[in-house]
Amino acid sequence: MSNNQARAAVEAVWRSESARIVGALARYTGDFPLAEDLAQEALAEALVSWSVNGVPAEPVGWLLTAGRRRAIDAFRRRAAGDAKFALLANDLTEEDPTVDALFNPIAIEDDVLALMFISCHPVLARESCIALTLRVVGGLGTDEIAKAFLVPVPTIQARITRAKKTLAAAQIPFEVPEQHELPERLGSVLQVLYLIFSEGSFASGGEAWMRTDLAAEAIRLARILVKLTPEPEVFSLLALMELTAARFPARLDASGRPVLLEDQDRRRWDQSAIRRGRAALRTALSKGRGLGAYGLQASIAECHAVARTTDATDWHRIVTLYEALGRLAQSPIIELNRAVAVAMASGPEAGLELVKNLEKGAALKGSHVLPAVRGELLARLGRSVEARDSFLEALRMCSNAAERFALERKVENLEAANPG
Structure with missing residues (x-):
């Protein structure tokens, strides 16, 4: 087997079994930092051995055995200066657990x-x-x-x-x-x-503005966690992730540019993810303890997920959910999102009043999100010059490539509609 093939095999085993390998070694040694080091040493040993001898029939068992040997060696090295480690080294050797016991x-x-x-x-x-x-x-x-x-x-x-x-x-x-x-x-x-x-x-x-592979990793870890500790907020977080990730297929256009929520082709949303998210949210609700911050955010995401268009979205319910979320976790961003929802439910003038109140505080000073929302509401009111100025202000503060593109497009649209 070539070195590249051995490396690919080691990486595949580590990717799928790292938590169980490190966890078993940590249980065995009672020392998490040591267990992680032992796992890395076992991986390095595997790279050499597997390239010569091929991948063993039980690669996880091979790595655990290698890690256990190295644990005993580590405790023996420390035993010279510490009686506690001498006792541990002796106990580990005498116990001589099988790999099955380690991987119980x-x-x-x-x-x-x-x-x-x-x-x-x-x-x-x-x-x-x-x-x-x-x-x-x-x-x-x-x-x-x-x-x-x-x-x-x-x-x-x-x-x-x-x-x-x-x-x-x-x-x-x-x-x-x-x-x-x-x-x-x-x-x-x-x-x-x-x-x-x-x-x-x-x-x-x-x-790299939208690394869906990293988001998918978070969802995978949440699915593991929900099996290990089925608490309402764990289901709620999983629901929020699934419902948000459902929109990923429609968030880029053919040229790889971001598409805003209101402009997305909702037929491209992942319906399987929406079903999984809604099921997780129902499970969280069935626990009978009310919804926490993640559950309320998941409920907002659900409102978007079930609506066929932006106009058909239940904005009044979203306003109520943001009000509840604001009581649980006070945040100027939550208040800004509530202002957007109020604008959609009751008109841009009502939303603009809330934005003006936020501008009196210092929490969002220097952030591009406040002038960006202000610009959007001013544009909807037909106040094009003020809207353009707000978008340009947001552009000066914004460093995110995707959001800069969206702001630049808004400025261009305003200038095209008002050439004078």
Whole structure:
């Protein structure tokens, strides 16, 4: 087998089984940072061995056995200066668990869940959480993560290394949190998954503006999580992702330029994703605890998903949902979105009043979104000169390639309709 074939085989196994491999080794050693290092060493060993001997019949078992051997070696090396590690090395050798015991299906689900909680732990910086989650739970290579976030590979490597050092220093145990800790810790996991999805939906810069592969990875991880911990907000987040991703096929035109929601061909929306999203939202509602922030956002996405046209959208319901969302999570962006919904439900003048109120605050100063929305509402009122000025103001502040294109097109349309 060639080196390239061996590398492809190793990468395929890691992509599909990384969470279970690292989780099993972390359960075995009780040390997550060490387990991730052991998994990487086992992968490096596999690259050499498989290129000579071919891919083994049980590649996951091969990697776990290699990782276990390296764990024992690591504890023996540390044993010289620490009696605790000497005892661990002796215990690990004497136990001599089979690979089946390491990869015990009964324990695997808890391993993966614990891995999600530790990679999204609140002691870690947001960027480190994302990189670590994609690496050890999602099985992405550092080069893939770097490409998705438009940063150098060494930057991603440094974030992962920093995250492992932080977890080791804080002595974070590899375990599923206690029941009383679950809501707070689960919130961190959901936030990281949503950040990954958002980056995949709206990554900035040229052709990478919409990395649907990264968004799909977030959905895959959410589907794993919903099986491991079927809480209402987990179903709600999955629903939000599915309903949002359903619009991806219509978000680019034939030349690869972004298409705004109101201009999209809704026949191109992914109906299977819409059905999955609505089913997840129904499950969240069936839990009988009311909807949280993700559930309310999913309900808004559902309003768009079931409408045949922008005009047929239930904008009054969307206004109500944004009002409820604003009470749960106060945010100027939520208020701005509510202003857009009010404009659609009750006319642009009503929406413009809300925008003026937002302009009195400092929260959105320097952001292009406020003048962009103002320009849209002014254009609908026929105040073309003011609308053009607002769009130009937004352009000066905007760095996102896709959004700049949309703003430039709005300016061009206004100038074409009002040549004087």
